[in-house]
Amino acid sequence: MELNSLTLKQQLDGLNDSSFSSTELTQDYLNRIKTKDISINSYITVTEELALKQAKEADLRYKKGQALELDGIPIAHKDIFCTEDVLTTCGSKMLSNFTAPYSSTVVSKLFNKGIVMLGKTNMDEFAMGSSNETSFFGEVKNPWNTDYVPGGSSGGSAACVAARLASAATATDTGGSIRQPAALCGLTGIKPTYGRVSRYGMIAFASSLDQGGTLARTAEDAAILLGAMSGHDPKDSTSLNVEVPNYTKDLNNDISGLKIGLPTEFFEQEMPDYVRKSTEEAIKVYKDLGAVIEEISFPNIGLSLPVYYIIAPAECSANLSRYDGVRYGYRCEHPKDIEDLYMRTREEGFGSEVKRRILIGTYALSAGYYDAYYLKAQKCRRLVANDFTEAFKSVDLILSPTTPGTSFKAGEKSNDPIEMYLQDIFTIPANLAGLPGISFPCGNHKGLPLGLQLVGNILEESKILSAAHHFQQVTNWHKELPEI
């Protein structure tokens, strides 16, 4: 078996019993990136020299019997995480020349546990998009079929893991940006509870919604990596100061008697028969595993999409005001005065989806509209969150499809913003309520994978990870890999 076909857990075992070295493993991925990524475009930057140096250091530690927790495992970082002295672009022309002066907490934590960085992955510009078509560095292709999109915004992270160009990858999720690409690329992706993973050095889009997480091949791999990057960080004032459970140990927790809720309103949405069928089959798997299925009601779920598309752009319009062409990033040529410098730098540096969201956000926050849009949206956000609070009184987890269908062709939705936004209809509610959500493969339709989503209560990542893990012990969808 090729090294790149092994899961992260198998690789860790192999490194521990000296079946292969981190240098061999890292070199295997680097060779594969050189030949295969031309057709996928999942990486913006490959840090070959650094990766080999880190791998060599890991091998030395293994030899000395001083190996770190995840020593020598080669992964990729979404290009939204600042990496000291390495290009950090966020998929934008605005930051196409930006070398980060410091590392994000996520990157530092993983580095300190021995993780090898293969490079930085492509993404929708400033994480705004669901197809990875808005990146300044070009579209990312879905490894299952390169005519199709990998999803977004963490499209590069998903595509590189699915194509076995990294063992796993870091990613972020503001409205579904981990779970939707996980579904479209046949991976397991988890967005933890808001505040579980530090946002320090993670380039901000919508600060009350953004959360870091992982894209991996299995729930076990996701648990290992998530555990390593979670925890309190004094540098992020929204970081939760609570203990992180041992997610890996918790994977085997008994799930018989687990109560799984099906939101009636989700299933009333228009969706293709194959989505309904796969979801029903997954429900049957859980019944066989001893879970109890219950229908629950989410009367306000329909508000999620408009709430999200007011709150996220409003926060983005404030966050992205920092890109002014003065302190870092792109600056327009020959500005005639300071106003011209701001106006043209932002005209030329941002792509159209980013501009659209900044304009919407600016409008929603402007005098005369604040109450009608922003304040109203914040109140409706509470209504959506209350639906979850009510649901978790009677169930442990909430199950739904991750997306309304399998992947779509590049260009198919890019001219219709609303059609694109509907991609996130099942994933957005968890972000609004700050809850953990996971997506994992539960089917395949015409050669393209399909995902199942489980949402848990606050800080209950262990429950959704172990439910996904149990599913993967009795199904094989997660073992299917695209030929590339």
Added chain:
Amino acid sequence: MALSDKELKEIAYLARINIDEKSFPAFKGELDQILGLFEELNSANTDDIEAMSHPLNLSQPTRKDEVTEVDQREKMQESAPKVQSGLFLVPKVIEGNE
């Protein structure tokens, strides 16, 4: 509701993004579509509902008023478009006689 050219111009100025007049119709069309989506919120009764600005009800942590950052001006300015003597350079902003 439909945005007028004047409104779009004002928003673009508030956001400090120059928009070419040729792309006004396209922007207006897309923005109107998104604003139309917002109408759905009008049906929700939000009387006595408290606005939710943060997903978890947390209080803002405080820390001791001590300097923790080290001076990294030069390193921070390495990515700046134009710097001179440790200062960020921008076009002249103060009018007047030399």
